[in-house]
Structure formats: structure tokens, C-alpha cells
Amino acid sequence: MTTNFVSAAELMAKVLGMPGYDFAIIDHPVSSATDAGLRERAIAALKQGSAMLLR
Amino acid sequence: MIFRVLDPTPEKTAPLGQKAPRLDTLRGKTVGFISNGKEGTKAFFAHMEDVLRKDYGVANVVLRAKPNYSAPAPAAIVGEIKSWDAVISGIGD
Amino acid sequence: MQLASRTYEADSIASVQELYHSNGWTDGLPIVPPTEDAVRACLERVMMTPDQLIGIEPVRELPITAEKLAINAVMAGCLPMHFPVVVTAWMAMMREEFLMHGATASTGGCAVLVVINGPIREEIGALGSFNALGNSDRGTAVIGRAIRLCLINLMDVRPGAIDRSTLGHPGKYSYCVAEDEDDLAWTTLAEQRGLPREASAVTVMAAGAPRQIMNEWTTKPEEILETFAAEMRANLRHYSIHPGNYALIIPKQLREHLQAAKWSKSDIAAFIHERARIHRREWADVGKGNVVRDRGDSVYPAMQSADQLLVIGAGGPAGGFGAVIPPWLGDKSYAVTLPIGACVDCEPPPSVKGSVR
Structure with missing residues (x-):
């Protein structure tokens, strides 16, 4: 999720029957970020997200 | 005077879902991305793929973009998920 | 007619207002208390049972019932005569091509424009004349408001919840217009979209x-x-x-x-x-x-x-x-036109898409 959509993600998880679903959070916005900014976000997303995919 | 008034919201809530089993490792696995297709996502997922391969040893990466970023992923993409070991999606702009 | 919704008791009109505001069930304006009698009268008008399914919201598979629409319509100020328009507009909004979830959740901030055609305009006094896009008449005011209250309460389309609009616009309180058919030498909008002139009809569009x-x-x-x-x-x-x-x-x-x-x-x-x-x-x-x-x-x-x-x-x-x-987002969401009818046993009415035919 980008930071500005965290509350949307939390609500959608709840209404879809998965309250408390974990997700990685990266800086908003993506649409106007530089390439270096996108790389940083990708690293940050995987740092948080890889733990969620593993036991 | 007592007003007896009705609840305007749905009483029913969604049945609880269940998480897919987690993996032991990402090494050698196939990871699918479902992108919302918005501006910036192409380069973002390219970096994700690069980092997953180099730093996490992921073997295959599949990128799928939704044809309409405001709609749920179409059935064809959802159907592919079964053939991946893990899926990464997101919400953002 | 047995209603299924939870009921609350309040001892004054002011406490009704506070109950609904404090639960986030309003658009910020006072509501009409949705009593069982008022809700039943709306349902009787369209000959629907409370559990009549208007449609299933596809993203979360949420059933939308006539009773819940009627409760929200009463809150918005609708009389039974306005309710057929609200029901038909919701049927139209739930068509796949309208893309209701996207259109109502988007940062783009559109509202649902409702256009009314046909004899029902005269019945509800919505004639599309002076101030047509503003506070022209009671009918369009309450019908447009009912659409928004239904979105808020049935789908969590509240600001900062499902509704992610950056700005939105004033049409999110109410956005309903009747076509001025009195001296219209032209075909009506509904005719243009394939319906007979004598039918009453509703067109919905995700609109800026x-x-x-x-x-x-x-x-x-x-x-x-x-x-x-x-x-x-x-x-x-x-x-x-x-x-x-x-x-x-x-x-x-x-x-x-x-x-x-x-x-x-x-x-x-x-x-x-x-x-x-x-x-x-x-x-x-x-x-x-x-x-x-x-x-x-x-x-x-x-x-x-x-x-x-x-x-x-x-x-x-x-x-x-x-x-x-x-439009909100052009080819992501199409306008839908449906005839107004109270038929509960017949086939769903045909929809008319805004895309190339």
C-alpha cells in the first residue's frame, strides 16, 4: 500500500472477511516518483513483505 | 413521543477468509505480481522483480496488470494465481 | 410485512438525529426518521417484499435488499412516489458496465448523476426547468440524496472509508435532473437510448x-x-x-x-x-x-x-x-438507462449501454 491508502486497505480487508490482514507500506505517491524513488520503494516493500509470505 | 427507527446498514458481514499457507523460502519460487497498471507501476514492479531475483533468489516472476485499475482483477488473472507460489498486489497511486 | 432490520428507540427528534449522525449514517444534514410505517409504504409502492434482492454488489458479494434501500430513501426525505426512481437507479448502478465500486471509491471524486425521463416526472413534480441542476424541486433533491445515503450506508462509501475522493463535488449531496420534455421537439434521452417515450426511465452516469x-x-x-x-x-x-x-x-x-x-x-x-x-x-x-x-x-x-x-x-x-x-473516468464506467417498473417476477429489464452498439 502507499501510505495514503492504508485506511482503505484496512477497511477492504475487513469487509472482505480478512480483518487485520498484513501488508507492506511504501511512500505515496508512486505516479510522480523518480526511478530511484521507485527502487527505494521496491526494496522497502520486499523488506516488509517477504516476512509476510514466509512461515 | 418514542420514535422506533430502523438501522440503514447491512446486518450481514462477510464470512471470514483464510490466508494461503506461507512458504518456507522464496528461493527458487515463482512469484506473481498483480499491478493496478497506474502510472509508475511498470518501473516499480521492474525494480521489485530485480530485487526478488538478486536478493531473494526467486526463480520466476510473472507480471500481470489489471486492464482497469478501478475494477477487481479479471477472472483470467485470478485463475493464474494457482500456478504461482506467491502473489504480490497492492493499493496505491 | 415483516422487516428484518435492527430497530432503535429514541425519545425525541433531536435524539434520532444524534443517533444517526454519531453512527456515521448521514451526509451531515438532518434525516427523516425511518420508521417502520414509512419504510413499508415505500416497499408497497413498488410491490416489493423487504427481502427482495435488488442486486449483489460484486466486489464483496453483498446482497442489496429493497428494505435497506427504502430505509435510506426515507431518511433522504423520499415519499413512496419517489421510491421507484431510487430502486431503478440502483438497479442501473449495479450493472457491471457502471463499475459502482470503482466509481464511488475513486480519488477522482465523481458523483452519480441521475436523469429522469417520462411520465413519472409530472407525478413527482420534477420538470427540469428553473435551476435544473440546482435545488429545482423536492423530487430530484430527495432522490439524488437517497442515492448518496444508500452508498454511504450500504457500501461504506464514507469519506476516508471506501470513498477516497480527493475533492468530490457538491453533486455528492444530490445530483438528479429531470429532462424538460414539455416542449421538447427532440427525442428524450431515454428514447435516444432505445426506450419508448411513454415509459418512465432512469439514466445513471458516474459524473464530474x-x-x-x-x-x-x-x-x-x-x-x-x-x-x-x-x-x-x-x-x-x-x-x-x-x-x-x-x-x-x-x-x-x-x-x-x-x-x-x-x-x-x-x-x-x-x-x-x-x-x-x-x-x-x-x-x-x-x-x-x-x-x-x-x-x-x-x-x-x-x-x-x-x-x-x-x-x-x-x-x-x-x-x-x-x-x-x-465522465468520471471515461471508458472505465458507462452510463446505464433502465425503464422504471415494479415487476418483481419478470425478466430483468434490458439495459442500454453507452458504448458502441
Whole structure:
């Protein structure tokens, strides 16, 4: 999720029957970020997200 | 005077879902991305793929973009998920 | 008629208001207390049982029942005579091509424009004359408000919850207009979209705020319509390049010039389709050069085809003021037109899409 959509993600998880679903959070916005900014976000997303995919 | 008034919201809530089993490792696995297709996502997922391969040893990466970023992923993409070991999606702009 | 909803007791009109406001069940304005009698009267009007399924919201598979629509309609101020319009508008909004979740959740901040055609206009006193896009009459005020309260309460489309609008617009309180059919030499909007003139009908469109234009200095159709087309080109540049359903609101004073010159709605749509288009490179002129890249010469029409233009006659008798109502996100969500009917056992009514037919 980008930071500005965290509350949307939390609500959608709840209404879809998965309250408390974990997700990685990266800086908003993506649409106007530089390439270096996108790389940083990708690293940050995987740092948080890889733990969620593993036991 | 007592007003007896009705609840305007749905009483029913969604049945609880269940998480897919987690993996032991990402090494050698196939990871699918479902992108919302918005501006910036192409380069973002390219970096994700690069980092997953180099730093996490992921073997295959599949990128799928939704044809309409405001709609749920179409059935064809959802159907592919079964053939991946893990899926990464997101919400953002 | 047994209602299924939870009930609350309140000892005054003020405590009813606080109960609903504190639960986030309103749009901020006072509501009419939804009592069992008032809700039953709405359901009886459309001959529906409380558990009648209006549709299933696809993203979360949430069933929408007639009872819940009626509760929200009463809260909005609807009388039973207004309820058939609310029910039909919701049936239309739940069509796949309308993309309700996307249209109501988007940062783009559109509202649901509801257009009413046919005899029901006279019954509810919605005639599409003075102040047509504003507070013109009770019927359109409460019907438009009912759509928003239903979204808030049935789908969590609250600001900051599912509704992620950056700005939104005033039409999110109520956005409903009746076409002025009294002296309309043209086909009505619903006729234009394939329904018989004698049927009452509802058209819904995921729509931005109206952009007002003015041209009182000509009687020539091409010049009048060029002003509308220019506003559409401005929208293509400043807001979104996606083609889709645009609505034009044409007031009586301008209609008279167009009708005198024997221009039909189809003629208007064909002319606008030719004129309302820009080159991609024009985006660079308005600060959006980063997304133009190498396709500057591509031409972007406002509509995929002329029949995507919704031409609506409405407005007070004097003044050369018209409006362009732009789509939320063009080809992501299409306008839907349905006839109003109370049939519960028959086949679902046919929908008429805004796309190429």
C-alpha cells in the first residue's frame, strides 16, 4: 500500500472477511516518483513483505 | 413521543477468509505480481522483480496488470494465481 | 410485512438525529426518521417484499435488499412516489458496465448523476426547468440524496472509508435532473437510448461536476455547439483524456435555435463528436508533458462514438447557459438507462449501454 491508502486497505480487508490482514507500506505517491524513488520503494516493500509470505 | 427507527446498514458481514499457507523460502519460487497498471507501476514492479531475483533468489516472476485499475482483477488473472507460489498486489497511486 | 432490520428507540427528534449522525449514517444534514410505517409504504409502492434482492454488489458479494434501500430513501426525505426512481437507479448502478465500486471509491471524486425521463416526472413534480441542476424541486433533491445515503450506508462509501475522493463535488449531496420534455421537439434521452417515450426511465452516469458555458450571441447551431465542444476540449486537457459518456445540458433558449435549424439530438452528437477532440501533445501545454512522450500526434476524441453523448434538454426558459457534465473516468464506467417498473417476477429489464452498439 502507499501510505495514503492504508485506511482503505484496512477497511477492504475487513469487509472482505480478512480483518487485520498484513501488508507492506511504501511512500505515496508512486505516479510522480523518480526511478530511484521507485527502487527505494521496491526494496522497502520486499523488506516488509517477504516476512509476510514466509512461515 | 418514542420514535422506533430502523438501522440503514447491512446486518450481514462477510464470512471470514483464510490466508494461503506461507512458504518456507522464496528461493527458487515463482512469484506473481498483480499491478493496478497506474502510472509508475511498470518501473516499480521492474525494480521489485530485480530485487526478488538478486536478493531473494526467486526463480520466476510473472507480471500481470489489471486492464482497469478501478475494477477487481479479471477472472483470467485470478485463475493464474494457482500456478504461482506467491502473489504480490497492492493499493496505491 | 415483516422487516428484518435492527430497530432503535429514541425519545425525541433531536435524539434520532444524534443517533444517526454519531453512527456515521448521514451526509451531515438532518434525516427523516425511518420508521417502520414509512419504510413499508415505500416497499408497497413498488410491490416489493423487504427481502427482495435488488442486486449483489460484486466486489464483496453483498446482497442489496429493497428494505435497506427504502430505509435510506426515507431518511433522504423520499415519499413512496419517489421510491421507484431510487430502486431503478440502483438497479442501473449495479450493472457491471457502471463499475459502482470503482466509481464511488475513486480519488477522482465523481458523483452519480441521475436523469429522469417520462411520465413519472409530472407525478413527482420534477420538470427540469428553473435551476435544473440546482435545488429545482423536492423530487430530484430527495432522490439524488437517497442515492448518496444508500452508498454511504450500504457500501461504506464514507469519506476516508471506501470513498477516497480527493475533492468530490457538491453533486455528492444530490445530483438528479429531470429532462424538460414539455416542449421538447427532440427525442428524450431515454428514447435516444432505445426506450419508448411513454415509459418512465432512469439514466445513471458516474459524473464530474457540471462545467457551465454561456453563448447568447448567436443563433447558429455550429457556433452554439462549438462553445460546448470547447468546454469538452478543456476537460480533455485539464482533467482526463479518457473517452466516454459526456452529458450536455441544453437550455430552452439554445434548444430553440437548434430546433429552428432542424438539428436533431443525433445531429448534435455527430457534430460534437467531430469537434470535441484534442492532440495528445496539448497535454504538454497544460503542465502534463511527462505523460505525452512520443505519441504527441495521437488524436483523442472525447467520446468513442457519437452515441456516447447524452443530450439533455433542461433549464429555465431564459438564458443561454448550458453545461457539459464530464465522465468520471471515461471508458472505465458507462452510463446505464433502465425503464422504471415494479415487476418483481419478470425478466430483468434490458439495459442500454453507452458504448458502441
